Amino acid sequence: MGRDTTGPATHPDHGPDELCQEGTALYERALREGHVPDEDAAAAPCLVDLGLLHPSIEDAARLEPVAPAVALHRLLRASENRIAQERRREARLADLFEPLMRIDGGRTAGGGSSAVGVLSGSERIGRAITEAMADGSEELLAVQPHISHTRTPLAARAEALVRDQDFLDRGGRIRTLYQHTLRHAPSVVARYEQLSGDAQARTLDEITDRLLVVDRAVAFIPANADRTLALEIRHPVIAGFLATAFDRLWRLATPLYPLAARPAAQGGFTxxxxxxxxxxxxxxxxxxxxxxxxxxxxxxxxxxxxxxxxxxxxxxxxxxxxxxxxxxxxxxx
Missing domain, CATH: 1.10.10.10 (Winged helix-like DNA-binding domain superfamily/Winged helix DNA-binding domain)
Known part of the structure; x- marks a missing residue:
């Protein structure tokens, strides 16, 4: 008769990472004592909703706590599932709108949004780069950060090598910026031992994120941290800006190939x-x-x-x- 029925109605909504004060106190008590009366959970219904308390098999009027390690694993798995679901939704949206953006001739509102397209998945990104380079004939500008280079699978590197050689064979020029940490990387050395044509490379301590610019007309940049999304930029002003930024970094960089230069020490410091x-x-x-x-x-x-x-x-x-x-x-x- 004396049970407070206002608790559930006034209890604020929150996630497992924001356990309310009442819920935290009751869960700690349940862990210490092994169970709590069902009526005590009225003020903290979140514990049942989140699966931290469950009815006792021996006594339906009692609630028993789930082990914290088990509860944490369950909640983390649920969080991972939500993240995976959002990523799948992100990929589906990108797949849906990419062909639509390609056929949009700038007639829609948005100031020429067709000049920037979203590419989803490594295979599609690689295919778009290959197509852009097949249409190009003058120059490829590339920035390859340490993390991007080391994460690239061997098969993808082999495909890129073939694609780059075809571009060079058509009279194109390739300029690539790396970080100093890759000056002696076996994969980088092997790349330039295999390429023939006007391929040049330089290094800097710090460079931008991954960047490809074809004929100063088409640019590709990552659109998320794990490089499963990329932007294909065909807006002449943006592509030109990125190419100019590359030129300025190039002038500051130390030659690596074809004629390597040792970064000079200054004042006795490297x-x-x-x-x-x-x-x-x-x-x-x-x-x-x-x-x-x-x-x-x-x-x-x-x-x-x-x-x-x-x-x-x-x-x-x-x-x-x-x-x-x-x-x-x-x-x-």
Whole structure:
């Protein structure tokens, strides 16, 4: 008779990552005592809805807790299923609208949205790049970050090699930017040993995300983190902007092929040490530095330790101060 029936009606909706105070307290109590009376769950119906409490087989008036590890696994699996479902929906929408965007001649509202298309799936992205290069004849500009290069399957690299050689055979020119960490990568060395024609490569400490520009008219850039979506850009202003950005990076880069040049040391410090020093002064973490320079965190920390030893630093804060005093970041000439 005295049971409060207002709890469920006033209980706020929330997910498992935002357990309410009442729910958390009751779940902890159930774990300690092994069960709680069914009526006590009226103020926290979320525990039953989320599967954290279930009716006892021995006594229907009691609720027993599900082990936290089991509950967590179940909720994470449900979350993964929702994410997978959204990705499938994303791919279906991209598949549906891609052909529609191709036939849209700019007559619809939106200011020429047909100039940017969405490509879904590695196979479709690769096919679109192949078609663009087959139509091109002058120049391919490519940016290949460390993470993009290392994640590319061997079969895809082989297909790209054939596609690039066909482009070179038709008189085209290929210019590719890599990170310094790939200067001695066997796959990169092998690529240029196999290609014949006007293929050039240079390296920088930091480059942009993956980019392909064909004849300064068609560009491809990733549209999500795992590279299962890409944008095909045929807007002349955007494609021209990306090509100009590439040109400016190219002028700053160190030649790798056909004539390799060793990145010059400055003030007794290597370019790699200078790049790390600049990021340290900006306050980046070891993980940020490793990601931006295309190396693993362990390697980044080894370089940071060597830099600290060279400058005589005993702490991270002191290292930033000593970098500023050392002149390592000063530009010469």
């Amino acid at each position: 370019p790699r040490q200078r790049a790390i020093a600049a990021l340290l002064v900006e306050g980046h973490t070891d993980t940020d530095i490793a990601e931006r320079l295309g190396m693993n965190v362990r390697t980044a920390r080894v370089h940071i330790a060597k830099l600290a030893a060279t400058l005589g630093s005993e702490s991270r804060a002191q290292l930033g101060y000593l970098i500023g005093r050392s002149g390592i970041l000063d530009r010469e000439g």
